[in-house]
Amino acid sequence: MSSRIENNYESTGVDFHYLGTIDFDLCLALQRRLVYEAGGRDDGRITVLLCQHTSMITVGRAGSRQHIRLTQDELETLRWQVRWVGRGGGCVLHGPGQLAIYPIVPLRSRNWTVGEYLERLQQAMVATAVAHGVPAYARPGRYGIWGKSGLLAAVGAAVQNWITSHGAFLNIHASGDAQSFVEANPPELAAPGDSPIMGSLLSETDQPVRIETVARVAARRLADSFDCVDRRWHEGHPLLFEISEHQRERLARVG
Numbered sequence: 001m002s003s004r005i006e007n008n009y010e011s012t013g014v015d016f017h018y019l020g021t022i023d024f025d026l027c028l029a030l031q032r033r034l035v036y037e038a039g040g041r042d043d044g045r046i047t048v049l050l051c052q053h054t055s056m057i058t059v060g061r062a063g064s065r066q067h068i069r070l071t072q073d074e075l076e077t078l079r080w081q082v083r084w085v086g087r088g089g090g091c092v093l094h095g096p097g098q099l100a101i102y103p104i105v106p107l108r109s110r111n112w113t114v115g116e117y118l119e120r121l122q123q124a125m126v127a128t129a130v131a132h133g134v135p136a137y138a139r140p141g142r143y144g145i146w147g148k149s150g151l152l153a154a155v156g157a158a159v160q161n162w163i164t165s166h167g168a169f170l171n172i173h174a175s176g177d178a179q180s181f182v183e184a185n186p187p188e189l190a191a192p193g194d195s196p197i198m199g200s201l202l203s204e205t206d207q208p209v210r211i212e213t214v215a216r217v218a219a220r221r222l223a224d225s226f227d228c229v230d231r232r233w234h235e236g237h238p239l240l241f242e243i244s245e246h247q248r249e250r251l252a253r254v255g
Contacts, residue, residue, distance in 0.1 A: 012044040012109070013230030016219040017237045018212065019051035024058070024083065024094065027051060027102070029243050031165045034104045038163045044109030046226060049102040049237070050215040055095035056081045057182060060156045063090035067183040087166035089143060089156025093182040097174035097200070099214055101125075103222065105164040110226075114159055118143055120225040125153045125168055127221040128214065134204045139191070149199025151185040171200035172214050 034047050057080060067090060107117055122138045125145045129136035129152060136145045136152055143155040153170040183196040202208060223231040
């Protein structure tokens with residue numbers, strides 16, 4: 001199912017795919033496939049995946065095992081996997097109540113530097129938070145957005161052949177107790193007085209909001225920030241079944 005999102009801008013197009021809750025490794029495989037396909041296109045079209053993940057931790061290039069406040073035994077008890085990934089940023093705890101946003105952007109077709117892309121991504125995250133009554137802000141020289149409760153959205157991108165992947169992780173009503181196990185904003189990177197733990201939109205406003213509602217607002221703000229006129233919203237992605245079957249066959253061969 002797909003639908004257009006109203007707009008008033010003139011430029012290239014963007015497809016938003018809302019995936020619901022999806023396994024992290026499956027989503028990563030989909031991103032890699034989309035990056036590969038984007039390299040063979042010349043229309044400059046952008047794809048954005050929006051989803052939630054089950055509870056697990058990713059560690060970016062600025063992250064460290066020391067930023068995870070759990071022993072290996074505790075991680076195994078919680079059944080939380082840890083993945084070291086090739087994105088910027090540090091450690092992020094993923095799980096219910098967090099919106100993961102993965103833009104696949106061909107930077108050369110847009111004539112953007114990596115820095116310009118990250119600024120546009122952050123602007124969209126700030127605008128999404130503001131639309132929900134949270135006066136969020138970015139900080140010079142830092143990637144992420146902040147509010148009174150701390151870091152609200154972690155930002156960490158990867159770029160391969162001038163095509164982006166990974167992206168941003170916006171806490172909407174993620175569990176504060178669970179977030180306390182991971183230093184997403186560690187002391188060595190934080191400003192004086194900052195909490196190392198991520199906050200959330202809910203902790204700022206005490207007003208619950210559905211993930212898909214925030215995802216649709218984020219889609220509009222991203223389309224604005226990316227200057228996209230043709231904006232389309234899709235439920236799911238047609239490549240997911242193929243990629244899932246491929247992963248299942250590969251695991252069967254290994255087993």
